[in-house]
Amino acid sequence: MGNYNVKEEVTDKYSLRGRVFHRIRENILNGTYKEHEELKEVTVGEELGVSRTPVREAFRQLELEGLIQIIPNKGAYVTGITEKDVKDIYIIRSLLEGLCARWATENITKEQLDEMEENVYLASFYAEKGHMEQLAQLDNRFHEIMYEACNSKMLEHQLKDFHEYVLRVRKKTLATSRGNASNKEHEQIMLAIKAGDGELAQELAHTHMINAYENMVKNGLHEVYQKENLELERENKK
Amino acid sequence: MGNYNVKEEVTDKYSLRGRVFHRIRENILNGTYKEHEELKEVTVGEELGVSRTPVREAFRQLELEGLIQIIPNKGAYVTGITEKDVKDIYIIRSLLEGLCARWATENITKEQLDEMEENVYLASFYAEKGHMEQLAQLDNRFHEIMYEACNSKMLEHQLKDFHEYVLRVRKKTLATSRGNASNKEHEQIMLAIKAGDGELAQELAHTHMINAYENMVKNGLHEVYQKENLELERENKK
DNA sequence: CGTCGTATCATTGTATACAATGATACGAGA
């Protein structure tokens, strides 16, 4: 337990099924597929080395997630994610993470609490060393533990969706400055949960999200997107 | 505008694309496909008169919504929705509907506000007459207007998902007793939005959800499910 | 009698063939 292997991303979790889905998703989130770009089933299939069938299945899922829009008999278009979307997500998350922290206080298991403590402890170590990649991984994991601890598959599902959504953006901003402050807040949340103070945990988790968002804005959310979109100029087929 | 045709359900909206998806979804929500039942692609396809391809696409979407669980190379199983899930959804919704009402206060258009007023007015009429089916339709529409008015596609998306989730359950309970009280609360929310009081709108929308849930519990959520599951004993193939 | 290994089969995963749809280009007629 408490396996913090930072090299292997979550991708291995989707070894076979959902590989196509997650690769397309990743390409949308990191800007390889740009906003309003039309995605053709054959083209995407060729890029990923599969036929149209799995691509179509992935498209249907991505539409449900709101990342693309499918116009029947016409095509699939990347909707992407605007600055306002990110802001909205953080506000929504601030509410739901608060609720999650409260429920986690009531339902967390000993194992989960142990992992949380270990997580905070390790994070402070990495923060000191300046190992930002590991810190980001621990940050993600901290939230995941809380999602699992809240004992609500509905809430867990919602939050995991949102979490993935902003992972890429957050990782960048976290790497710039907020790593340590963020972990201090994690510690406070963990202590509130451990003490059984649901109200406090809720309040702290809520504020934690707001802070994360404000820090992101301060560091220039817009620029982050610009950079990402220019990172790799993708060769056009036609 | 303000088209309250209660005969034609939303189904016509999905005339071609997504027809399979929505029919399977409906069958899960109304208990035709029971919890933990294994759904076979060919069987479901035959029932709906289509081949495996559209069924598979629908399965992938339904899994993302959490209505079924797909075990790779094995099968798809109905997860259904437990009493606790319903409770969790209502609590989550109470937070998000509150936020939605606040944002709607800031962003609602004249047309949307007009439709809201018309909605409340018509609903009071139907409540007096005891036309519960129309009342339920108006109730759904009221919330949809608010979702659209909040000017956040992220929040709208979330809430519409949840809304559909509990539509069937809520329709039943609404039909029993709470129709008029519910509309009174809608009126208060509408007035708060009209007056530009976001705080109040948020508080009212929040309470509205809590009340809806508590009413549902009072009327026996458990029995509702029991009845639904027994409504139609579906013939088993094997 | 129990356990392991293998053959068989049902089912899912993927690719491909064909049908249906919508967009575009081109040409005839006003």
Add this chain to the structure above:
DNA sequence: TCTCGTATCATTGTATACAATGATACGACG
């Protein structure tokens, strides 16, 4: 020149064929 109609083509929608996987049943062996 403009407009409308039609042919053509690219692309999506659906069905089906084949491959891969996992479950089951059965029999050999201890």
